[in-house]
Amino acid sequence: MREVMDVIDKDENYVYLRTTRTQECESCAMKGGCTLLGGSNELNLKAKNTEKVDVKKGDKVVVEMPEVPVVKLSFLAYGIPLIVFLSIISILYTLSFSDIFSFLAGILGMGITYFLIHQYDRKKLKDRYLPVILQKLEKKIDLKLNEKGEI
Known part of the structure; x- marks a missing residue:
């Protein structure tokens, strides 16, 4: 399963990511209950950068989530x-x-x-079930035109 996540930190071997668990939270019967109990719908995790994708803080990346037994x-x-x-x-x-x-x-x-x-x-299991970064998403510039068609 692939997901898009935000880079919050990076070191030599790992990239630390954050994502919002919208799919999981939408199907849950308790939807907003986690935040009432002090939880959050954000998930922080670390991932391997085996492809050596050049990422920095604030980038969005595509991550392959492993199949965990x-x-x-x-x-x-x-x-x-x-x-x-x-x-x-x-x-x-x-x-x-x-x-x-x-x-x-x-x-x-x-x-x-x-x-x-x-x-x-x-x-033995240290890095076996960590997500892997596949690619960095390029930032799109959102330009707005005025009534004359100028930027």
Whole structure:
């Protein structure tokens, strides 16, 4: 999916973008509810500049949004730590450890699992699901003519 976004900042490897989520907000039943709760319909994100498009602050760019495997990433973030937590509790409880010790060991195991997933994410998935800048949109000059046809 391609979207047009505004450049708000840039560094050597990434370009920081802002867009207004109009399509998502139009189909939502809560339309203006986000702003009442302190949210916004603006989305800030960073993108890879693999094409080395020359952009600067204030430019509009066309961005290719990646297809994200939501189920896989959700299982990685929520399913695996939950399985570790329940496994540790079950094993320690069947080995006749106390309930509190089993629970605390399960929490510790889940925390270690989250740390390992965080490390995996930083090393392997770092840039895999970031949007990619395809091109810079040229600014059009809007000239208005007066009644005589002059600028």
